Amino acid sequence: MVNLFTMRPDEVDRLRATMEGSGVTVVWYYAPGYITPDRFDLGQMERLTGFHFEILREPGPMQIRVENPGVGGSTVFGTRKPQKPRFAVRDTNVEVLGRWVDSDRPAFARKAEKGWTSIYVGAAPLTVEVLRKIAKDAGVSLWSDQSDIVYATRDAVTVIATVAGERTLSFPTAMRPVEGGAASTSHHVTMEFGEVRIFITPET
Numbered sequence: 001m002v003n004l005f006t007m008r009p010d011e012v013d014r015l016r017a018t019m020e021g022s023g024v025t026v027v028w029y030y031a032p033g034y035i036t037p038d039r040f041d042l043g044q045m046e047r048l049t050g051f052h053f054e055i056l057r058e059p060g061p062m063q064i065r066v067e068n069p070g071v072g073g074s075t076v077f078g079t080r081k082p083q084k085p086r087f088a089v090r091d092t093n094v095e096v097l098g099r100w101v102d103s104d105r106p107a108f109a110r111k112a113e114k115g116w117t118s119i120y121v122g123a124a125p126l127t128v129e130v131l132r133k134i135a136k137d138a139g140v141s142l143w144s145d146q147s148d149i150v151y152a153t154r155d156a157v158t159v160i161a162t163v164a165g166e167r168t169l170s171f172p173t174a175m176r177p178v179e180g181g182a183a184s185t186s187h188h189v190t191m192e193f194g195e196v197r198i199f200i201t202p203e204t
Contacts, residue, residue, distance in 0.1 A: 004028070007036070026117070051089050058084065061079070064098040156199065169188075
């Protein structure tokens, strides 16, 4: 949920009802639901995400230091330019994944809601490594064991290598290289940086 800053109360209700019991993991950026049609509403932002927040009104860098070794090591992400307001998570019964670099206040956290998982991130952009770890923890099947760029439809997959070397590609259905070869759900390939490989379903 990247740009969900403006919402009506009924939209929040509908979204909360959809998420409850669904098993999904939702990643919220910056200030979801903070702006209503007539005012700023921290309570609505808290109701939507399940977190409690403190508003940091002094400008500060929009940078978060990841502190959980399982979520990207000591990575710092975001932008250095000072902004306001920012938000700090006040809950104590949450897993803190990262903190504002200038205040050490929680700015990246995860908690269990009613049948779903809520993750708050106070700044963007997240690194691909952090996003991949969040996705893996959520049960997402990653299509490459490298941080490759993947475009996929039901019938075709395009993989663009972001690093040179070997990688294993894992597809939900059997696909074959467009240049020929056997169809499989798993392909072990070696690619150069920027190289493009295309795979298609056998019927294509």
